[in-house]
Amino acid sequence: MSADDYESTSGQARAAAGLPGPMIVLAGGVLVGAINIYLAASLLPTAVADLGGASFYAWNMTVYLVAMVVATMLTGRFLSRWGNVGAYLLGFAVFTAGSLACALSPAMAVLLAARGVQGFGAGLLSGLGFAVIRSALPPRLWTRGTALMSAMYGVGNFAGPALGGLFAQLGSWRLAFAVMAVVSAGCGALVPRVLPRVLPGVRRGVLSGGGHDRDLRPPVPVGSLLLVMAAAGAVSVAGVLAGTLAKAAGIGVAVLLMAGFVVHERGSELRVFPQATYRSGSSLKWVYLTLGLLACGVAAESFLPLFGQRLAGLAPLVAGFFAAAISLGWSLTQIGSSSVTGGRAVRRLRVLGPVLLAAGLLVQGLLQREETPLWLVAVWVPVLLVAGAGIGLAYPHLSVAAMSSTPDPEEGRRAAAGIATVTSLSIAFGTAVAGVLVNLGGGSMLDSARYVLFGLAFLCALGALTAHAANRTDPALAADRA
Template identity: 50%
Template sequence: MTQDQQVTDPTGTWRELLGRQYAPIAAVLAGGVLLEASNVYLTTSLLPTIVGEIGGAEFYAWTMTVFLLASVVSSMLVSRILTQQGAVRAYLLALGLFALGSLLCAGSPWMSALLAGRAVQGLGGGLLAGLGYALIQRALPERLWARAAALVSAMWGVGNIVGPVVGGVFGQLDAWRAAFVVLAVVAVVICVLVVRSMPRTSRGRPTEPVPWASLLLLTGGVAAVSVASVVPTGLATAVALLVGVGLGARFIRHERRSGRGILPKVTFARASSLRWVYLTVAVLAFGIGTEAFIPLFGQEIGALSPFVAGLLGAALSLGWSVTQMFAANVTGDRARRRLIVAGPLVVAAGLTAYGLLQQDGPSGTVIAAWFLTLFAAGAGIGLGFPHLTVAALGSTDGEEEGAKAAAAVNTVFIIASAFSAALAGVVVNVAAPDLVRSAQLLMLVFAGISVLGVIAAGRAASGVGRRAAAN
């Protein structure tokens, strides 16, 4: 990759990306991320039915925790596996693990077997999501990077919508095992697309050893935060969060000093804006942590039906997914910088407005305003996300370092989502049992975090269209 490649060629179009030459590649990249994203919420929708048949209610929350931890571990190994195995083999490995995990879940006679299946699913899913970002750089021309990044990132939002709907249908039919079989079949279909359309990238030996210290520190941090979301609220939650934050800080310190870790070497270079790109991605992902509680607020505060409350919860994801498709068309460096900086501010404005609109017995107009404000908050995420991804893709030279930079976008996203979900649970419980106050407090706290993210966004935007720092 040359030093001038970071400037996006304005001639790339959606028609070219979705045309005959690149559509199969785009389908693989987006389809893998959609499998990972939709599976999270699909399983959540199925859990009441699953527990009713095989028991294990005491492990209810662990189905998400086990999947998340496995996804984080495998996402940190994407660049290494891609270098060793090449694009086709790496994808087949990821899809194979995901399909195997799905079948294990489908055949689970008890909850411990389901958790084992979820762990295998998570290993495959983390690889799929990371490969979806890492292979944008290797499989597509640079003029299509922004649109491909928007398409891949939008799958997280689409998955948040599709997952609960599909899971609800299978749950209603009492056919939860069939849902996991369908996931395995979809994985096999994508395998066929991979073999037929994915470019055969070169294979080689990684230039660095396995970063065990980084893996252990980051996995431990995410594990601690995940535990914080499932233990009883109080001292145990606070301790788990503090341990998670401490291990996260230790991870960053180790990465900065060692120079051989999960993040690209250029991340901590003084002239590089890459660390600010990752921090901005984390801030935007943090806003998504509010989603889990929005259906609850809709049902309990607004007296909405479960279906309508679910649609309210999907408004943020919808705003994110739709906005990305339009934001990706922006090609001027100055305009892209403005979108990146505006993103956290729009998220903050949307969350603040939604929080201030919380009231008992809301009118139809207020409920409509809830949808609009959440859509606006999601739009803030979508404004700069594709351009942040492109900035990461073009931040470093060399295929292995480039894969690290791209895959780390997904890793940062997953980790920030875990931290935000745990923090959201703590904030909501502070004002419990008054749900109106809980909703207001949650939204205002997360809006404040988004406002602070403007600083990081400004630093990240400064590197758009400029030469990446030398390694």
């Protein structure tokens, strides 16, 4: 039996035996990481009052996101080294340890280090959530599986601020991290029972008839890793710098570093993304770009509470729930979108998603007013739900396109793990861009709100062009057209 046959047979048999178990583990891993992106933001004012270190306030998000992006890049390495079960146990163990360290932190410096550990575990779990679908589920369920994984980002973006605000209201910021540790440990305990045991890379040489134990574990792409770390760091730092020029310079450095990353990957044998990403005529690069532009729209949620409080006089807790409408629309829409089949329908949803997201943000910008009346605030919510629905329509089909971009299982897992890398990095990049746009408004919150919403709408609209390019170059959809 070949390695490919072993993976397919064991995964489908396990999926047929009991879908809820694998899906709880896969979805739970993505969810705990997504929740903690914004959980700490709600808890930090209380934590700073307890620990001090206000000057390091913004670095909690920076450290977490950088560690998360790096970990998603290493997902393929961990899968090849320890297999599905081992990699997942490691991810949950690291996240649990980081969460406990956050809960017990005696000083802000320790909290920062713990957030880095927590972010690394979250990134690994996010990457695994997409990569392991290939072996945990049969191909006919890949679309619904990826829809559930990506929906967890929406649920996490909704639940994170709400849970953080609740525990901050109770004055128990340490308890919030302790609860996340318990949830993570519970999911980790399920791993050996429900996931298929795909053998690690060192055994694949035997299964594929190599005649001896050949170590097929991919070496760590150090050059690519350093460039992405630097780019992620520059984006995150740009989001917290004072002054528009400083923010713009930080984003410019990040763009140059990402350009260097692409050049390095094209000419290197050690890559983060599959070789098909850089091949002429391949659809994978357009798929990744579309996913990234969709994820940029989520960055609006970081600033919508501010606009709701300043322009409409909403209470902080109400403004937080109002801001999560994009994520809620994203999550709910994927329930129906994931069941859509047929090449023509899939092509339309891929393009319609970015258009709908951009239109929602554009209309939301046009509806901004000083001293917004309550009836107009009520209109904001469905508009933001429609914007989030744009992500939900396209995201699962783009994710499956990435997973199915190559028949090679190792490259397929790398392509799937790249979904989490692109999503995390794009949210960080979009947040930094939105931070620059807020400053362009100067002292006018109305102008700041319009700059942010119009600017993000423009970025998301570009996703319609990249989605069209992905449709045109996707061999599966081309065959369907024929």
